Amino acid sequence: MKISVALLALVGTAEAFQAAKPTNRRISTSLNILVGDKLSKGKMAKEDVAFDKLVKSSFPGAISNKELAIRVRDVLDGKGFTPKNTLLATSVCADELARELEDEFVAIYGTNFNLGGLAGFPFAGNTGWGAMSAHVPDNGYCLTIHGPHVGITKDGLIGKVERSGIALVDSCCGSAIAASNYLKGITEGTATINPRIQSFSDFQQGAVQELILPFGKRLAKAEDRMKELPYALYDSQEVLVNDIVNTGKASIKKGLAVLGGIQINTSPDTFDYFHPLRFDYYDENGDLVENMLPYLK
Ligand SMILES: [Zn+2]
Secondary structure (H helix, E strand, O other): OOOOHHHHHHHOOHHHHHHOOOOOOOEEOOOOOEEOOOOOOOOOOEOOHHHHHHHHHHOOOOEEHHHHHHHHHHHHHOOOOOOOOEEEEEEOOOOHHHHHHHHHHHHHHOOOEEOOOHHHOOOOHHHHHHHHHHHOOOOOEEEEEEOOEEEEOOOOOEOEEEEOOEEEEEEOOHHHHHHHHHHHHHHOOOOOOOOOOOOHHHHHHHHHHHHOHHHHHHHHHOOOHHHHHHHHHHHHHHHHHHHHHHHHHHHOOOEEEEEEEEEEEOOOOEOOEEEEEEEEEEOOOOOEEEEOHHHHO
16 A cells, blocks of 8 residues: 655554545545545536436446445456555556546556556556556455546546536547547548658657557448547557557466446536456466456456
8 A cells, every 4th residue: 555745744653544446535634624525426426316327328338436335346356356466557647637536446446657648648658568567465465447538527428527626628639639639630532741741759659640540431320420439549549458458468466357348528527438349367387367348347
Protein backbone atom coordinates (compact mmCIF):
# COMPACT_ATOMS: atom_id res chain seq x y z
CA MET A 1 0.00 0.00 0.00
CA LYS A 2 1.31 3.46 -0.87
CA ILE A 3 0.23 6.80 0.54
CA SER A 4 1.14 10.41 -0.14
CA VAL A 5 3.41 12.31 2.25
CA ALA A 6 0.74 15.00 2.69
CA LEU A 7 -1.85 12.44 3.71
CA LEU A 8 0.63 10.77 6.06
CA ALA A 9 1.32 14.05 7.84
CA LEU A 10 -2.40 14.53 8.41
CA VAL A 11 -3.09 11.00 9.58
CA GLY A 12 -0.47 10.82 12.29
CA THR A 13 -0.93 7.47 14.05
CA ALA A 14 0.34 4.08 12.97
CA GLU A 15 -3.18 2.71 13.29
CA ALA A 16 -4.52 5.37 10.94
CA PHE A 17 -1.66 4.63 8.54
CA GLN A 18 -2.82 1.03 8.32
CA ALA A 19 -6.36 2.10 7.52
CA ALA A 20 -5.60 4.94 5.13
CA LYS A 21 -6.41 4.46 1.45
CA PRO A 22 -6.39 7.27 -1.10
CA THR A 23 -10.09 7.07 -1.98
CA ASN A 24 -11.77 5.85 1.16
CA ARG A 25 -10.23 8.08 3.82
CA ARG A 26 -11.65 11.54 4.38
CA ILE A 27 -9.85 13.73 6.88
CA SER A 28 -11.05 17.13 8.06
CA THR A 29 -8.35 19.81 8.27
CA SER A 30 -8.44 23.16 10.07
CA LEU A 31 -9.48 24.66 6.73
CA ASN A 32 -12.48 22.36 6.69
CA ILE A 33 -11.23 20.77 3.50
CA LEU A 34 -12.06 17.12 3.35
CA VAL A 35 -8.92 15.38 2.14
CA GLY A 36 -9.95 12.86 -0.45
CA ASP A 37 -12.98 14.80 -1.71
CA LYS A 38 -11.35 15.49 -5.06
CA LEU A 39 -9.80 12.07 -5.48
CA SER A 40 -12.82 10.24 -6.80
CA LYS A 41 -16.44 10.97 -7.46
CA GLY A 42 -17.20 7.37 -6.48
CA LYS A 43 -18.58 8.24 -3.06
CA MET A 44 -20.45 11.32 -4.22
CA ALA A 45 -22.17 9.69 -7.20
CA LYS A 46 -25.59 8.16 -6.64
CA GLU A 47 -27.15 5.14 -8.20
CA ASP A 48 -29.53 6.21 -10.97
CA VAL A 49 -31.63 3.29 -12.21
CA ALA A 50 -32.87 4.99 -15.41
CA PHE A 51 -29.36 6.19 -16.33
CA ASP A 52 -27.92 2.75 -15.55
CA LYS A 53 -30.39 1.28 -18.05
CA LEU A 54 -29.46 3.92 -20.63
CA VAL A 55 -25.72 3.22 -20.33
CA LYS A 56 -26.23 -0.55 -20.51
CA SER A 57 -28.46 -0.28 -23.58
CA SER A 58 -25.85 1.92 -25.31
CA PHE A 59 -22.96 -0.29 -24.19
CA PRO A 60 -24.21 -3.86 -23.71
CA GLY A 61 -21.81 -5.67 -21.36
CA ALA A 62 -20.93 -2.53 -19.36
CA ILE A 63 -20.89 -2.73 -15.57
CA SER A 64 -20.27 0.03 -13.06
CA ASN A 65 -16.64 0.63 -12.06
CA LYS A 66 -17.58 -0.26 -8.50
CA GLU A 67 -19.05 -3.61 -9.53
CA LEU A 68 -16.06 -4.25 -11.78
CA ALA A 69 -13.56 -3.59 -9.00
CA ILE A 70 -15.38 -5.95 -6.63
CA ARG A 71 -15.56 -8.76 -9.20
CA VAL A 72 -11.92 -8.36 -10.28
CA ARG A 73 -10.74 -8.26 -6.66
CA ASP A 74 -12.70 -11.41 -5.81
CA VAL A 75 -11.39 -13.36 -8.82
CA LEU A 76 -7.79 -12.29 -8.24
CA ASP A 77 -8.07 -12.93 -4.50
CA GLY A 78 -8.70 -16.57 -5.40
CA LYS A 79 -5.44 -16.60 -7.36
CA GLY A 80 -3.36 -15.19 -4.51
CA PHE A 81 -3.33 -11.49 -5.47
CA THR A 82 -3.36 -9.31 -2.35
CA PRO A 83 -2.95 -5.54 -1.90
CA LYS A 84 0.53 -6.23 -0.47
CA ASN A 85 1.89 -8.51 -3.16
CA THR A 86 0.29 -6.84 -6.21
CA LEU A 87 1.40 -3.88 -8.32
CA LEU A 88 -1.33 -2.13 -10.28
CA ALA A 89 -0.31 -0.83 -13.73
CA THR A 90 -2.63 1.16 -15.93
CA SER A 91 -2.72 2.39 -19.49
CA VAL A 92 -5.60 4.84 -19.69
CA CYS A 93 -5.97 8.38 -21.06
CA ALA A 94 -4.31 11.47 -19.58
CA ASP A 95 -7.80 13.00 -19.08
CA GLU A 96 -8.63 13.40 -15.38
CA LEU A 97 -11.90 11.54 -16.01
CA ALA A 98 -9.86 8.44 -16.76
CA ARG A 99 -8.61 8.53 -13.14
CA GLU A 100 -12.09 7.44 -12.00
CA LEU A 101 -11.37 3.86 -13.03
CA GLU A 102 -7.89 3.97 -11.54
CA ASP A 103 -9.23 5.30 -8.25
CA GLU A 104 -11.46 2.24 -7.80
CA PHE A 105 -8.46 -0.06 -8.12
CA VAL A 106 -5.96 2.18 -6.32
CA ALA A 107 -8.32 1.93 -3.33
CA ILE A 108 -7.71 -1.84 -3.38
CA TYR A 109 -4.12 -2.29 -4.57
CA GLY A 110 -2.43 1.06 -3.87
CA THR A 111 -0.90 3.64 -6.20
CA ASN A 112 -0.53 2.53 -9.79
CA PHE A 113 2.37 2.54 -12.24
CA ASN A 114 1.27 4.62 -15.24
CA LEU A 115 1.98 3.11 -18.66
CA GLY A 116 -0.52 5.20 -20.59
CA GLY A 117 -0.96 8.49 -22.41
CA LEU A 118 -3.42 10.18 -24.76
CA ALA A 119 -6.49 8.06 -25.62
CA GLY A 120 -5.11 5.29 -23.36
CA PHE A 121 -2.30 4.09 -25.61
CA PRO A 122 0.63 2.48 -23.72
CA PHE A 123 3.15 5.21 -24.50
CA ALA A 124 5.54 4.07 -21.74
CA GLY A 125 6.26 1.16 -24.09
CA ASN A 126 8.74 -1.65 -23.52
CA THR A 127 10.96 0.46 -21.24
CA GLY A 128 8.01 1.44 -19.07
CA TRP A 129 6.88 -2.16 -18.86
CA GLY A 130 10.40 -3.27 -17.92
CA ALA A 131 10.59 -0.71 -15.10
CA MET A 132 7.08 -1.55 -13.92
CA SER A 133 7.65 -5.30 -13.81
CA ALA A 134 10.86 -4.77 -11.82
CA HIS A 135 8.73 -2.96 -9.20
CA VAL A 136 6.33 -5.89 -8.72
CA PRO A 137 6.89 -7.27 -5.21
CA ASP A 138 9.16 -10.34 -5.08
CA ASN A 139 7.11 -13.45 -5.71
CA GLY A 140 4.16 -11.13 -6.37
CA TYR A 141 1.64 -10.26 -9.03
CA CYS A 142 0.77 -7.52 -11.49
CA LEU A 143 -2.68 -6.34 -12.49
CA THR A 144 -2.58 -4.33 -15.73
CA ILE A 145 -5.67 -2.37 -16.79
CA HIS A 146 -5.84 -0.79 -20.22
CA GLY A 147 -8.32 0.80 -22.56
CA PRO A 148 -9.67 3.92 -24.22
CA HIS A 149 -12.51 5.95 -22.73
CA VAL A 150 -15.70 7.52 -24.01
CA GLY A 151 -18.19 9.92 -22.49
CA ILE A 152 -21.95 9.67 -22.33
CA THR A 153 -24.17 12.57 -21.26
CA LYS A 154 -27.18 12.27 -18.96
CA ASP A 155 -29.45 12.21 -22.00
CA GLY A 156 -27.43 9.53 -23.76
CA LEU A 157 -25.25 11.48 -26.21
CA ILE A 158 -22.09 9.43 -26.80
CA GLY A 159 -18.71 11.18 -27.18
CA LYS A 160 -19.67 14.05 -24.86
CA VAL A 161 -19.81 14.36 -21.08
CA GLU A 162 -20.74 16.85 -18.36
CA ARG A 163 -17.65 17.92 -16.43
CA SER A 164 -17.47 19.39 -12.94
CA GLY A 165 -17.15 23.19 -13.00
CA ILE A 166 -17.51 23.48 -16.77
CA ALA A 167 -20.79 24.75 -18.25
CA LEU A 168 -20.03 23.36 -21.68
CA VAL A 169 -20.77 19.69 -22.38
CA ASP A 170 -17.32 18.64 -23.51
CA SER A 171 -15.90 16.02 -25.88
CA CYS A 172 -14.71 12.75 -24.35
CA CYS A 173 -12.24 11.41 -25.35
CA GLY A 174 -10.86 14.63 -26.88
CA SER A 175 -7.73 12.95 -28.24
CA ALA A 176 -9.72 10.11 -29.84
CA ILE A 177 -12.22 12.50 -31.41
CA ALA A 178 -9.43 14.71 -32.80
CA ALA A 179 -7.83 11.59 -34.31
CA SER A 180 -11.21 10.49 -35.66
CA ASN A 181 -11.70 13.89 -37.32
CA TYR A 182 -8.20 13.69 -38.81
CA LEU A 183 -9.03 10.25 -40.22
CA LYS A 184 -12.37 11.48 -41.54
CA GLY A 185 -10.52 14.21 -43.41
CA ILE A 186 -8.36 11.55 -45.07
CA THR A 187 -11.22 9.17 -45.99
CA GLU A 188 -13.35 12.04 -47.29
CA GLY A 189 -10.48 13.73 -49.10
CA THR A 190 -10.74 17.01 -47.19
CA ALA A 191 -7.53 16.73 -45.14
CA THR A 192 -5.07 19.59 -45.29
CA ILE A 193 -1.28 19.28 -45.32
CA ASN A 194 0.13 19.70 -41.83
CA PRO A 195 3.64 21.22 -41.87
CA ARG A 196 4.12 20.22 -38.22
CA ILE A 197 3.41 16.53 -38.73
CA GLN A 198 5.17 14.30 -36.17
CA SER A 199 6.24 17.28 -34.11
CA PHE A 200 7.84 16.21 -30.81
CA SER A 201 5.74 18.69 -28.85
CA ASP A 202 2.62 16.74 -29.86
CA PHE A 203 4.04 13.31 -30.58
CA GLN A 204 1.44 11.34 -28.60
CA GLN A 205 -1.42 12.77 -30.66
CA GLY A 206 0.61 12.16 -33.83
CA ALA A 207 0.87 8.51 -32.81
CA VAL A 208 -2.87 8.24 -32.01
CA GLN A 209 -3.63 9.62 -35.48
CA GLU A 210 -1.27 7.07 -37.02
CA LEU A 211 -2.68 4.16 -35.02
CA ILE A 212 -6.29 4.94 -35.96
CA LEU A 213 -5.57 4.88 -39.72
CA PRO A 214 -6.59 1.23 -40.34
CA PHE A 215 -10.15 2.00 -39.18
CA GLY A 216 -11.21 4.57 -41.81
CA LYS A 217 -13.78 2.30 -43.46
CA ARG A 218 -15.04 0.82 -40.18
CA LEU A 219 -15.70 4.24 -38.68
CA ALA A 220 -17.20 5.66 -41.88
CA LYS A 221 -19.68 2.75 -42.01
CA ALA A 222 -20.56 2.85 -38.30
CA GLU A 223 -24.13 3.68 -37.32
CA ASP A 224 -22.77 5.91 -34.54
CA ARG A 225 -19.15 6.91 -35.20
CA MET A 226 -18.65 8.09 -31.59
CA LYS A 227 -19.82 4.74 -30.23
CA GLU A 228 -17.61 2.73 -32.60
CA LEU A 229 -14.54 4.93 -32.00
CA PRO A 230 -13.46 3.55 -28.59
CA TYR A 231 -13.87 -0.04 -29.82
CA ALA A 232 -11.70 0.68 -32.87
CA LEU A 233 -9.08 2.27 -30.64
CA TYR A 234 -9.29 -0.68 -28.27
CA ASP A 235 -8.43 -3.06 -31.13
CA SER A 236 -5.42 -0.94 -31.95
CA GLN A 237 -4.33 -0.71 -28.30
CA GLU A 238 -4.72 -4.42 -27.72
CA VAL A 239 -2.15 -5.13 -30.45
CA LEU A 240 0.32 -2.78 -28.75
CA VAL A 241 -0.36 -4.09 -25.24
CA ASN A 242 0.07 -7.68 -26.41
CA ASP A 243 3.32 -6.77 -28.10
CA ILE A 244 4.63 -5.06 -24.96
CA VAL A 245 3.48 -7.91 -22.67
CA ASN A 246 4.94 -10.60 -24.94
CA THR A 247 8.25 -8.76 -25.26
CA GLY A 248 8.49 -8.36 -21.48
CA LYS A 249 6.87 -11.58 -20.31
CA ALA A 250 10.14 -13.08 -19.09
CA SER A 251 9.99 -10.50 -16.30
CA ILE A 252 6.57 -11.61 -14.98
CA LYS A 253 7.02 -12.73 -11.39
CA LYS A 254 4.30 -14.97 -9.92
CA GLY A 255 1.51 -14.00 -12.31
CA LEU A 256 -0.03 -11.27 -14.44
CA ALA A 257 -3.67 -10.36 -14.97
CA VAL A 258 -4.52 -8.13 -17.94
CA LEU A 259 -7.90 -6.40 -17.87
CA GLY A 260 -8.83 -4.52 -21.03
CA GLY A 261 -11.97 -2.72 -22.11
CA ILE A 262 -13.75 0.55 -22.63
CA GLN A 263 -14.04 3.05 -19.80
CA ILE A 264 -17.35 4.94 -19.94
CA ASN A 265 -17.27 8.33 -18.23
CA THR A 266 -20.47 9.98 -17.06
CA SER A 267 -21.57 13.20 -15.35
CA PRO A 268 -20.10 14.11 -11.92
CA ASP A 269 -23.15 12.79 -10.04
CA THR A 270 -23.58 9.39 -11.68
CA PHE A 271 -21.47 6.21 -11.58
CA ASP A 272 -18.87 5.52 -14.25
CA TYR A 273 -18.84 2.25 -16.16
CA PHE A 274 -16.49 -0.18 -17.87
CA HIS A 275 -17.13 -2.63 -20.68
CA PRO A 276 -14.64 -5.46 -20.10
CA LEU A 277 -13.34 -7.03 -23.33
CA ARG A 278 -10.48 -9.13 -21.98
CA PHE A 279 -9.42 -10.46 -18.59
CA ASP A 280 -6.45 -12.73 -19.15
CA TYR A 281 -4.20 -14.55 -16.74
CA TYR A 282 -0.53 -15.17 -17.52
CA ASP A 283 1.44 -17.59 -15.34
CA GLU A 284 4.98 -17.16 -14.03
CA ASN A 285 6.38 -18.49 -17.32
CA GLY A 286 4.59 -15.72 -19.20
CA ASP A 287 2.11 -18.13 -20.78
CA LEU A 288 -1.49 -17.03 -21.25
CA VAL A 289 -3.25 -19.80 -19.32
CA GLU A 290 -6.76 -18.57 -18.54
CA ASN A 291 -9.51 -16.39 -19.96
CA MET A 292 -11.16 -14.93 -16.84
CA LEU A 293 -13.59 -12.69 -18.74
CA PRO A 294 -16.63 -14.91 -17.98
CA TYR A 295 -16.18 -14.08 -14.26
CA LEU A 296 -16.97 -10.43 -15.02
CA LYS A 297 -20.27 -11.09 -16.79
ZN1 LIG B 1 -9.10 10.97 -23.43
